[in-house]
Amino acid sequence: MTDVDAVVIGAGNAGLTAAAGLQRAGVRTLLVERHNVPGGCATSFRRGRFEFEVALHQLSGIGREGEEAPLRGLLDGLGVAERLEFVEEHDLYRAVVPGEYDVTVPAGWEAAVDALEAAFPGNRDRLTRFFDLVRNVTFWQIAARRRMPAEELDPVLFRQGLRPVRDVLDEHFEDAGLKSVLATYWSYLGQPPSRLAFQDLALTLYAYLEFKPWHIRGGSQAMSGALLDVFLEAGGEIRFNTAVTGILSEGGRVKGVRLDDGEEITAQDVVSNASLPLTYAMLGEDAVPTAVRDDLASRRIGVSGFVLHMGLDATPAELGFTTSTSFVNTGLDHEATYAATRTLDAPRGICVSSYDVAPIGFAPAGATHVSLMTLQYGDVWERMPAAEYARAKFRYAEKLLDRVEVIAPGIRDAIEEVDVATPLTMARYLGHPGGAFYGYDQDRTEGWLYRNNERESHVRGLHLAGSWAAMGGFQPTLEAGVRVARRLIRGKAA
16 A cells, blocks of 8 residues: 555646646645745745745746637646636837847737837848748647657658757848847747757747737746645645655666655655756666666756846836836847856846736835846856855846846836845755756757657656756646646556
8 A cells, every 4th residue: 555646746837737637636646845835936935015026937828718728728727727817918028239129029920020020121021931930830849749640740840840040040031130039039948049949939939929928916926826726625735844855666666755854655656846867866876777877967957047136116117117028138149148158247138027017916006026037057156165155146136237227227226125046046946956947958959859758767657747857937847747647647547
């Protein structure tokens, strides 16, 4: 007799949806979380009279009520959507390079073409062809992921899907500014246009242009809390402030977990929302197949980020924020922007989230909550002497403020509350090597065509879910947990 049918390690996005999906299907599930709140990246925290959103910039796949939107359908199927209030953002982003462009891209195919044509005249036909390609590659990529036979797929996926974004843009456009604006979302995927597969950018653009960008009133913590509620209401059990220190196995099959107090819980299946390095370390070297060790050694820890959270005693309009999401870059060269992620030089690009242009309820009246984020690898901070860390992070925060003043001059004068997170902060909180929030570097070799750890852990009964086993980001990880739960349930039925 087992203690439970399944143990889920980690209450991040994928862990929560996996646990909720399993328990609602009658699989007795224990969810183990080493922190005192659910969510992982999908959390918030308070400073003074402000609440700060930790990581969610824009939520994709929600769509308007009644639409066949993938993430809304998933959350509805788990009984979560009805508990949340979604806040629509009407623009994808404002993209700014001083002296080059200041363009706001609306969230809609035709509106986006109109806005980009107005900013870069003479490109309407090229933009139409480019967005047609975005739709086609995305359609056939989804079909391939759903196991449509290769001979039935349109050749456009094979011709264009794995090409670098930079090459596809060069083929469609001559204007360097327009190419720069269209590539802006690369930072959501952590890889520059020279290394990012076009199918990944296409999927991202499609998700936001077709279904619009959204946020959640109460922030991502509201979603995490709602997922936990449906799990508990279905009879699930969660243990907070508890870490899994070992995954127990015998004869190549999982048989349970060991907790940090020494207690052992038996289970037929274990779902890990932890990083792959940590998951296999918990399994123990003797139980990890050589093929897995060799595979892990060939992979590169992905990018993390430096985030400056601010509570500002002014409205978004007073500060100069016109969109919920803005990207401010110093130039058109995204490759140089990416190269800066491995240094403490002034960041060349930042993502600015103003959560009160379309309010999510985190700032009091007359104030606003803003976060500034730049991608940065963890190793530059890991090498820093501890005595220098505090001074270095606030010096670097000043550099982000220098960048945002391009669109919000005088923002320093409105600062009331502030909090700074470095890649080391991410590493401590998430338990991820390097603080990587996308898992491994999401280049073309990490895509679903080459690796699919989510489907196969090489240890029977051990299931991998989350950004380290598939694509990173909010929608992909929420979906990943549900996929893992469904496969586990089908396996039990068989």
